[in-house]
Amino acid sequence: xxxxxxxxxxxxxxxxxxxxxxxxxxxxxxxxxxxxxxxxxxxxxxxxxxxxxxxxxxxxxxxxxxxxxxxxxxxxxxxxxxxxxxxxxxxxxxx
Numbered sequence: 869x870x871x872x873x874x875x876x877x878x879x880x881x882x883x884x885x886x887x888x889x890x891x892x893x894x895x896x897x898x899x900x901x902x903x904x905x906x907x908x909x910x911x912x913x914x915x916x917x918x919x920x921x922x923x924x925x926x927x928x929x930x931x932x933x934x935x936x937x938x939x940x941x942x943x944x945x946x947x948x949x950x951x952x953x954x955x956x957x958x959x960x961x962x963x
């Protein structure tokens with residue numbers, strides 16, 4: 869069983885869906901991304917699209933692992949900081 873923090877970081881526990889704001893900058897970046905992807909796929913030799921898809925999935929898996937670890941570590945740090953605020957620094961140094 870995964871920790872609650874890891875599941876939260878994966879997006880499996882959501883207090884509410886929060887969509888990405890569709891700002892002009894976001895829309896421009898998305899259009900540029902789609903145009904680059906389309907151009908790349910047209911330039912790849914036969915079988916290249918499959919290879920690129922495998923690469924993208926592997927890259928996403930590595931990125932997800934890093935993101936989850938960074939989130940969990942950051943959340944724990946935040947809880948420790950909150951604990952220090954409520955208990956006082958002197959109490960934590962003796963532990």
